[in-house]
Amino acid sequence: MTGHERSYDLLFRDVDIIDGTGGKIRRGDVGVIDDRIVAIGDLSTTGARREITGNGLALAPGFIDVHTHDDALALNGNPMEPKLTQGVTTVIVGNCGISLSPLKPGSPLPPPLNIIGDSDDYRFPTFRKYVEALETRPPALNVAPMVGHSTLRVAVMDRLDRPATSSEIAAMEILLQEALDSGAIGLSTGLYYPPAREAPPGEVLALLMRLAPSGAVYTTHMRNEDDFLEESLRESFETAKAANVPLIISHHKCMGRRNHGLSHRTLKMFDEVRKTQEVGLDAYPYTAGSSALLPEMVEQCERVLITWSTPHPEHNGRDLAQVAKEWDCSITDAIDRLLPAGAVYFHMAEDDVRRIVSYPHTMIGSDGLPRGARPHPRLWGTFPRVLGRYARDLKLMSIERAVHKMTALAAETFRLSDRGRIAEGHFADLVLFDPKSVIDTATYEAPETRAAGIRMVVVNGTVLLEDGKIHKLRPGKVIRRAATT
Numbered sequence: 001m002t003g004h005e006r007s008y009d010l011l012f013r014d015v016d017i018i019d020g021t022g023g024k025i026r027r028g029d030v031g032v033i034d035d036r037i038v039a040i041g042d043l044s045t046t047g048a049r050r051e052i053t054g055n056g057l058a059l060a061p062g063f064i065d066v067h068t069h070d071d072a073l074a075l076n077g078n079p080m081e082p083k084l085t086q087g088v089t090t091v092i093v094g095n096c097g098i099s100l101s102p103l104k105p106g107s108p109l110p111p112p113l114n115i116i117g118d119s120d121d122y123r124f125p126t127f128r129k130y131v132e133a134l135e136t137r138p139p140a141l142n143v144a145p146m147v148g149h150s151t152l153r154v155a156v157m158d159r160l161d162r163p164a165t166s167s168e169i170a171a172m173e174i175l176l177q178e179a180l181d182s183g184a185i186g187l188s189t190g191l192y193y194p195p196a197r198e199a200p201p202g203e204v205l206a207l208l209m210r211l212a213p214s215g216a217v218y219t220t221h222m223r224n225e226d227d228f229l230e231e232s233l234r235e236s237f238e239t240a241k242a243a244n245v246p247l248i249i250s251h252h253k254c255m256g257r258r259n260h261g262l263s264h265r266t267l268k269m270f271d272e273v274r275k276t277q278e279v280g281l282d283a284y285p286y287t288a289g290s291s292a293l294l295p296e297m298v299e300q301c302e303r304v305l306i307t308w309s310t311p312h313p314e315h316n317g318r319d320l321a322q323v324a325k326e327w328d329c330s331i332t333d334a335i336d337r338l339l340p341a342g343a344v345y346f347h348m349a350e351d352d353v354r355r356i357v358s359y360p361h362t363m364i365g366s367d368g369l370p371r372g373a374r375p376h377p378r379l380w381g382t383f384p385r386v387l388g389r390y391a392r393d394l395k396l397m398s399i400e401r402a403v404h405k406m407t408a409l410a411a412e413t414f415r416l417s418d419r420g421r422i423a424e425g426h427f428a429d430l431v432l433f434d435p436k437s438v439i440d441t442a443t444y445e446a447p448e449t450r451a452a453g454i455r456m457v458v459v460n461g462t463v464l465l466e467d468g469k470i471h472k473l474r475p476g477k478v479i480r481r482a483a484t485t
């Protein structure tokens with residue numbers, strides 16, 4: 001046992017340790033010095049500057065939100081409250097093809113680039129500048145950044161409604177390489193969205209070839225998640241395989257009533273493909289999605305809520321059909337009048353969500369959008385909802401499995417070293433929570449409410465949240481891809 005010569009900075013005594021590996025919960029002590037976990041076991045003989053007693057509480061590795069759009073939120077020096085209060089200690093940014101960098105200030109910001117920020121936020125002509133900004137003014141939580149393919153397209157192309165030419169691909173490769181050299185942990189695409197819709201698999205493959213030597217990962221919001229879901233999965237598998245890069249399918253879902261139930265088949269596809277290549281996936285525990293307001297997305301929905309609208313903020317939080325009715329116009333016309341805007345889309349079946357979230361290889365990613373007056377409740381509730389509703393109440397998985405999805409599985413898949421487990425030598429990212437009461441409280445009507453049951457959150461050894469109180473500190477680090485030379 002180590003650490004006996006010096007007392008601990010933090011000592012968790014008699015806590016129920018859920019170590020992130022999926023292994024059984026066990027009672028014990030955990031000692032922290034500086035930013036690291038240094039000892040686990042019976043530490044009753046050593047003193048500590050601060051002791052926290054378990055009393056039936058569980059101690060887990062801090063949750064890793066693998067799918068976020070917190071690129072700008074992380075920069076703003078705030079406590080990242082929606083994530084911190086869920087027990088999240090690390091966020092992965094740059095998802096769905098969109099990242100704040102590299103893009104020259106003043107560039108056009110076609111949707112969905114505007115879901116992560118506006119022109120004031122897009123001020124980093126190189127990826128290094130973004131990373132430096134995060135390091136100069138560190139975030140509250142750890143941030144692992146990816147670079148987005150749509151952002152690269154906007155940076156080098158005069159119009160986006162066509163495939164990139166070979167010289168444009170070459171220009172994107174240079175920007176991508178700069179991002180990788182500056183520590184980007186991966187590349188994301190958002191092939192569904194207009195800025196990247198016309199990008200053929202060959203364009204993506206050319207960029208992915210750059211990833212292979214670096215050990216970076218590829219995440220994709222696929223070309224289609226409704227009527228061509230299976231085709232899109234196959235395209236993603238094939239492109240990643242051709243480049244020999246690890247693939248993560250973002251927010252896996254079966255959209256639109258006629259596609260409900262397809263997860264039976266798609267999860268079998270994951271089982272099959274995982275025999276021959278590295279493929280992971282993430283999901284959020286809700287039957288509604290959220291994004292920019294787009295007419296083609298509205299078609300697949302039972303119901304659409306407006307989360308924000310620049311010209312009509314008075315309709316934030318309202319039902320789109322209702323607004324169209326009041327305006328006495330078609331849905332399409334109402335959308336035109338509301339743009340630029342964001343929306344919540346009800347288009348999934350609860351059975352599919354349960355099946356996907358409880359699939360052993362699924363990680364948890366909130367996909368929360370920290371913009372807009374009435375955000376989707378996943379921004380504030382995702383992790384406690386999986387723990388409280390899907391694991392404890394519905395018994396779809398054990399609490400250890402649920403924690404594994406949010407911690408070690410995420411760290412392994414995205415290659416975040418020394419995080420995601422309660423292990424000696426690992427960073428002291430920790431969450432103390434009450435397994436009996438942990439639950440989300442955010443709803444579509446009142447989305448900005450803190451989850452219940454999260455007692456304490458520690459980031460790199462610094463206590464950031466305790467008993468409802470947030471300390472305005474910024475112990476977060478930029479997690480760069482480990483150099484592989």
Ligand SMILES: [Zn+2]
Nearest residue numbers: 096221250251
């Ligand atoms: Zn997405």
